[in-house]
Amino acid sequence: KIEYGTNVILIDEERGKRHMTKLREGLRFTTQYGFIEHDEIVKILDGGIITASKGVRYRVLKPTYIDYIMNIKRRAQIIYPKDTAAMLMEGDVYPGLNVLEAGVGQGALSIAILRALGGKGTLTSYELREDFAGDAARFIAEFYGEAPNHDIQVRNIYESIDGEYDRVLLDLPEPWQVVPHLEKGLRQGGLLVCYLPTILQVKSCVDALREAGYYDEISSFELIKRPWKVDGRSVRPEMWTFNHSAFLITCRKVEK
Ligand code: SAM
Secondary structure, three states, rough: OOOOOOOEEEOOOOOEEEEEEOOOOOEEEEEOEEEEEHHHHOOOOOOOOEEEEEEEEOEEEOOOOHHHHHHOOOOOOOOHHHHOOOOOOOOOOOOOOOEEEOOOOOOOOHHHHHHHEEEEEEEEEEEEHHHHHHHHHHHHHHHOEEEEEEEEOOOOOOOOOOOOOOEEEEEOHHHOOOOOOOOOEEEEEEEEEEEEOOHHHHHHHHHHHHOOEEEEEEEEEEOOOOOOOEOOOEEOOOOOOOOOOOEEEEEEOOOO
16 A cells, blocks of 8 residues: 555556655645545555546556656756666675765665665765755655664765775765775775766776775776667667766775
């Protein structure tokens, strides 16, 4: 069942349009096909069908991580799920690790890290802007729930890092400014992952990592998701697709 206070995805069977709405007692979801009472939606099981007042059927779904991230109002640029998946896998994030992340933005990556940690280990998140940190904390509480192993700090990672981490994941404009602080902030054998929209940022960051002299396996790449249309005999890549999100850099800290 999908409960009051949580979000639901409603997909109309006419046009296949997806809507995300938060369920509240006594409220109505209004659409061009009439309305649906929230009090009726809570009676439907995940994956079930509900009919709007003008007779159009809607699929009722509990939002997945991707639904949630792609349907929220954006304030900061979020990380696309294909890249989030790669950051967790290439960064080898698993339960029990102590992970540092900066910046937090809207907290999309924070949620993915917390899920990968599975309640074991810790996530420390540095964010420059107090308003973003507050919004992200609310967003994380809404989708992920209580996270006693998560600490969001309003601070500038370009100035310093407190403590030593197993993994550092960076999504901010100048990660090369963080490299000097990783001398103490990332443990030997630990992994660093950076997410960067432009290739000149990649160059500056890789140059700084090489200059530091204690990073091995420095790898820069991008991931392209190319959807295909599969419709009868028409089987081909979609004509219009989202092309570029960002580049990733991964590397491992080793003895100098
Ligand atoms: N990864 C985030 C997500 O999944 O929602 C999006 C991060 S957003 C692109 C970049 C964030 O980094 C912004 O919120 C910005 O305020 C923060 N930021 C920029 N420079 C920073 C710094 N020096 N220290 C900490 N946070 C910083």
